[in-house]
Amino acid sequence: MHAEEKxxxxxxxxxxxKSTLEAKNKFLGFWLFLGGETVLFASLFATxxxxxxKVPNTSQPLAKDLFELPLTFVATMLLLTSSLxxxxxxYHMKNFAFKKMMVWLGLTALLGFGFLGLEVYEFNxxxxxxxxxTSSAFGSAFYTLVGxxxxxxxxxLAWCLSLMFRNAKRGLNLYNAPKFYVFSLYWHFIDVVWVFxxxxxxxxxxxx
Amino acid sequence: MANQxxxxxxxxxxxxxxxxxxxxxxxxxxISFALMIFLTLVAFAAVAAKxxxxxxTIPFIVLLAAVQxxxxxxxxxxxxxKGHEAPTLFLFSGLFVGLVMIWAFSTIIWW
Amino acid sequence: MSTYAQKKGFGAxxxxxxxxxxxxxxxILYLIAGGFFFLIGGIxxxxxxxxxAVPNNxxxxxxxxxxxxxxxxxxxxxxxxxxxxxxxxxxxxxxQIGARDVAFPYVNALGFWLFFFGGIFxxxxxxxxxxxxxxWTSYASLAIHSKGHGVDFYVLGLxxxxxxxLIGGINFLxxxxxxxxxxxxxxxxxxxxxxxxxxxxxxxxAFPPLTVGLVLMMFDRLFGANFFxxxxxxxxxxxxxxxxxxxxxxxxxxxxxxxxxFSEIFAMFSRKRLFGYSSMVFATVLIGFLGFMVWAHHMxxxxxxxVANAIFAVATMAIGVPTGIKIFNWLFTMWGGSVKFTTPMHxxxxxxxTFVMGGVTGIMLASAAADYxxxxxxxxxxxxxxxxxxxxxxxxxxxxxxxxxxxxxxxxNETMGKITFWTFFIGFHMTFFIQxxxxxxxxxxxxxxxxxxxxxxxxxxxxxxxxxFMSVGVIVLLINIIVTSVKNVRVGNDPWGDGRxxxxxxxxxxPFYNFKQLPLVRGLDAYWIEKMEGKKEMTPAxxxxxxxxxxxxxxxxxxxxxxxxxxxxxxxxVDDKGWxxxxxxxxxxxxxxxxxxxxxxxxxxxxxxxxELMNExxxxxxxx
Numbered sequence: 001m002h003a004e005e006k007x008x009x010x011x012x013x014x015x016x017x018k019s020t021l022e023a024k025n026k027f028l029g030f031w032l033f034l035g036g037e038t039v040l041f042a043s044l045f046a047t048x049x050x051x052x053x054k055v056p057n058t059s060q061p062l063a064k065d066l067f068e069l070p071l072t073f074v075a076t077m078l079l080l081t082s083s084l085x086x087x088x089x090x091y092h093m094k095n096f097a098f099k100k101m102m103v104w105l106g107l108t109a110l111l112g113f114g115f116l117g118l119e120v121y122e123f124n125x126x127x128x129x130x131x132x133x134t135s136s137a138f139g140s141a142f143y144t145l146v147g148x149x150x151x152x153x154x155x156x157l158a159w160c161l162s163l164m165f166r167n168a169k170r171g172l173n174l175y176n177a178p179k180f181y182v183f184s185l186y187w188h189f190i191d192v193v194w195v196f197x198x199x200x201x202x203x204x205x206x207x208x
Numbered sequence: 209m210a211n212q213x214x215x216x217x218x219x220x221x222x223x224x225x226x227x228x229x230x231x232x233x234x235x236x237x238x239i240s241f242a243l244m245i246f247l248t249l250v251a252f253a254a255v256a257a258k259x260x261x262x263x264x265t266i267p268f269i270v271l272l273a274a275v276q277x278x279x280x281x282x283x284x285x286x287x288x289x290k291g292h293e294a295p296t297l298f299l300f301s302g303l304f305v306g307l308v309m310i311w312a313f314s315t316i317i318w319w
Numbered sequence: 320m321s322t323y324a325q326k327k328g329f330g331a332x333x334x335x336x337x338x339x340x341x342x343x344x345x346x347i348l349y350l351i352a353g354g355f356f357f358l359i360g361g362i363x364x365x366x367x368x369x370x371x372a373v374p375n376n377x378x379x380x381x382x383x384x385x386x387x388x389x390x391x392x393x394x395x396x397x398x399x400x401x402x403x404x405x406x407x408x409x410x411x412x413x414x415q416i417g418a419r420d421v422a423f424p425y426v427n428a429l430g431f432w433l434f435f436f437g438g439i440f441x442x443x444x445x446x447x448x449x450x451x452x453x454x455w456t457s458y459a460s461l462a463i464h465s466k467g468h469g470v471d472f473y474v475l476g477l478x479x480x481x482x483x484x485l486i487g488g489i490n491f492l493x494x495x496x497x498x499x500x501x502x503x504x505x506x507x508x509x510x511x512x513x514x515x516x517x518x519x520x521x522x523x524x525a526f527p528p529l530t531v532g533l534v535l536m537m538f539d540r541l542f543g544a545n546f547f548x549x550x551x552x553x554x555x556x557x558x559x560x561x562x563x564x565x566x567x568x569x570x571x572x573x574x575x576x577x578x579x580x581f582s583e584i585f586a587m588f589s590r591k592r593l594f595g596y597s598s599m600v601f602a603t604v605l606i607g608f609l610g611f612m613v614w615a616h617h618m619x620x621x622x623x624x625x626v627a628n629a630i631f632a633v634a635t636m637a638i639g640v641p642t643g644i645k646i647f648n649w650l651f652t653m654w655g656g657s658v659k660f661t662t663p664m665h666x667x668x669x670x671x672x673t674f675v676m677g678g679v680t681g682i683m684l685a686s687a688a689a690d691y692x693x694x695x696x697x698x699x700x701x702x703x704x705x706x707x708x709x710x711x712x713x714x715x716x717x718x719x720x721x722x723x724x725x726x727x728x729x730x731x732n733e734t735m736g737k738i739t740f741w742t743f744f745i746g747f748h749m750t751f752f753i754q755x756x757x758x759x760x761x762x763x764x765x766x767x768x769x770x771x772x773x774x775x776x777x778x779x780x781x782x783x784x785x786x787x788f789m790s791v792g793v794i795v796l797l798i799n800i801i802v803t804s805v806k807n808v809r810v811g812n813d814p815w816g817d818g819r820x821x822x823x824x825x826x827x828x829x830p831f832y833n834f835k836q837l838p839l840v841r842g843l844d845a846y847w848i849e850k851m852e853g854k855k856e857m858t859p860a861x862x863x864x865x866x867x868x869x870x871x872x873x874x875x876x877x878x879x880x881x882x883x884x885x886x887x888x889x890x891x892x893v894d895d896k897g898w899x900x901x902x903x904x905x906x907x908x909x910x911x912x913x914x915x916x917x918x919x920x921x922x923x924x925x926x927x928x929x930x931e932l933m934n935e936x937x938x939x940x941x942x943x
Contacts, residue, residue, distance in 0.1 A: 042306025054552030
């Protein structure tokens with residue numbers, strides 16, 4: 001099957017993300033990249049855990065003084081839901097329903113923007129409480145770990161939007177289907193990382 | 209070519225079969241989403257309820273996170289499907305390296 | 320598309336190399352760039368040996384000595400050994416598995432240019448206010464207090480080239496998993512392909528910790544973070560861990576491909592199937608696995624405590640087992656074989672005792688209690704030069720001679736090759752054997768001079784003379800390369816006459832599509848099997864058909880260039896220079912712009928048509 005071939009609902013393959021050699025390579029290569037990302041985030045988590053609450057003097061806030069359940073909860077719900085919407089997008093991609101896929105992708109991006117907005121608000125809030133990137137090792141480690149995740153979300157949004165704009169007029173083919181699929185893998189991975197962030201950073205931070 | 213494994217010789221039947229199959233899968237996805245939300249609620253509730261000791265809460269919420277991630281990986285990211293042998297191997301190898309690192313950092317950084 | 324055989328001018332050739340995505344040309348780029356940095360690192364080594372030749376020497380100042388040792392180590396590991404290993408992986412691995420290219424040709428080119436710009440950035444430090452001077456390990460307790468921009472060059476340069484290595488590793492993994500020719504099962508892959516596979520997996524998991532370590536160091540030095548600032552709650556041991564979690568697998572990333580090259584050489588020139596192939600594969604994977612479990616043996620004297628030291632000491636010693644398996648397999652491959660002493664075989668033969676010596680001192684160093692005595696002395700220097708020069712560099716020199724005809728279509732001169740071998744080999748042992756004793760006598764490493772009357776004079780002089788021999792060997796190799804290229808005697812498919820694997824079944828250098836028809840692999844040493852049945856070439860696995868090829872692109876170059884520019888901005892930002900932030904953003908814009916352009920511009924590649932391939936056949940006589 002050629003990547004440029006015009007396909008119809010009837011001829012669309014069951015696994016469009018893996019139906020050409022290029023697609024198979026992209027699929028596998030991206031999974032391997034996620035394997036590497038796992039180690040990257042593990043390094044950041046390890047660093048955070050060893051520098052948690054390491055502040056130069058007692059006037060600076062610790063994890064249990066900073067984090068609040070409601071904000072984290074809303075952020076978590078936004079990102080978890082965006083994971084589901086991207087599952088819907090891929091479901092429609094597999095059914096060759098381009099319009100529906102785009103709608104769900106748009107929803108995913110919207111939820112992602114919501115999450116990012118909350119994160120910006122949250123960081124700003126902490127800075128006002130005296131918890132800064134430069135004020136302590138704890139601050140550096142916190143903003144680096146959570147910020148790396150936030151940067152991944154921001155990159156994912158740019159990726160999602162450029163995919164949507166680029167392919168808005170031409171519909172699905174075997175050249176862009178793997179791209180949408182790989183994007184959804186990336187988005188789920190961001191969610192996986194967030195599950196550990198809200199557990200390890202926020203919830204464990206509040207427990208003490 | 210790509211629908212070899214589902215080929216019955218009749219394209220209409222194949223298509224119908226595939227549609228049903230992915231609709232059914234989508235239902236499972238929604239169920240796993242509901243479970244993930246539930247696990248998240250339990251984790252937040254465990255922290256919100258001040259009654260438990262940290263010795264219970266921390267292992268408990270980490271366990272919930274692990275279960276939730278399994279849902280993400282195996283259902284949302286389709287790792288339960290076949291053709292994911294190499295991804296599984298490499299993802300779990302990465303996880304192993306990462307866990308060794310976290311274990312080391314939590315024992316021999318400060319002493 | 321039928322223009323590929325025409326003769327090109329210099330400009331066109333340059334443009335061709337700047338935009339190429341062909342793994343064979345990228346291999347040549349890696350070879351040239353890696354060779355260049357190898358020479359720079361070699362000159363730095365010579366400076367070190369001149370400085371240490373006599374006591375109280377003032378050939379270089381103490382500060383300059385720190386810069387030279389730092390840059391020698393960093394250059395040799397990251398900018399010479401790694402890219403040279405990548406050169407052979409690129410040149411040979413796709414041919415060995417019967418593939419037409421790597422999985423991601425574009426990413427392959429991007430990986431090269433990232434490495435190249437990272438390396439150039441790092442070396443520009445010599446001209447821009449001083450090189451990094453905190454040692455190649457750049458321990459945070461030293462590095463965050465190092466004056467000037469030296470360490471910033473280290474951090475940013477390695478970050479850029481490290482990204483290139485990481486994507487290169489992913490590329491090789493996917494190539495090996497997805498693109499093997501029909502019949503090429505995992506357990507029929509040549510050992511060099513196997514080591515490439517395991518090495519790439521190590522790269523995938525080892526480079527992210529380095530990336531994080533470098534990011535933390537960058538944040539500390541350039542953006543006011545406090546990861547390693549003890550007064551602010553930081554901890555410098557974090558850097559040591561992150562660096563060695565990367566650093567230990569890194570030495571296996573270097574040595575495993577060396578094992579692969581030697582395995583090919585032993586089988587070829589003993590004209591015998593590699594002894595214990597499956598145990599070799601097993602040992603390779605096991606070394607890769609254990610490689611992640613031993614990093615703290617570099618930190619025994621940090622004070623991790625007896626329990627941690629004991630665990631890591633035992634794990635380290637365990638690595639001796641799979642390595643020993645390999646040594647015996649190589650010996651048994653030669654046993655009863657009809658050994659032909661070509662230049663590559665000289666290197667392979669010399670490698671065994673040399674590497675075993677490095678391994679034995681490795682076991683000595685692995686004993687945590689004894690390590691307190693060896694730590695930071697020349698004993699350690701001797702040890703790691705025995706494994707890295709005696710293992711990796713010998714393999715790279717052997718590989719250069721072995722694969723030169725496959726990469727360039729002409730054989731290096733064998734006599735000069737043997738001269739290189741003997742001068743280099745003698746020089747090597749002269750330089751480093753005595754350093755074991757210098758270390759045991761108490762000479763500390765990384766100190767710029769020593770006093771007379773401590774018993775170090777003669778030994779250091781011997782060591783420096785050895786370095787001169789090694790330099791002569793390298794110079795002879797360079798002359799050899801020039802003479803051979805000028806003469807340019809063309810060779811056929813299998814110039815050594817003993818080729819066993821697929822790369823020797825196709826022309827030297829191979830056509831840009833590698834295999835006109837994908838070969839059918841019927842067992843280990845696929846080409847040898849066919850030769851033993853009296854056939855001249857491989858049985859094709861497919862009818863002659865159109866071949867799909869990727870397009871060239873200039874974007875890998877610009878993507879990397881952007882990061883190179885951005886690095887200057889990030890670095891000078893701390894000096895409150897007004898232009899620094901704009902430069903940072905322009906650089907990032909160039910990089911992300913190139914990425915965006917790549918992503919929105921469809922690249923379907925092109926097809927070589929069946930008819931053109933058939934014409935190729937008819938014209939063969941005319942062109943050669």
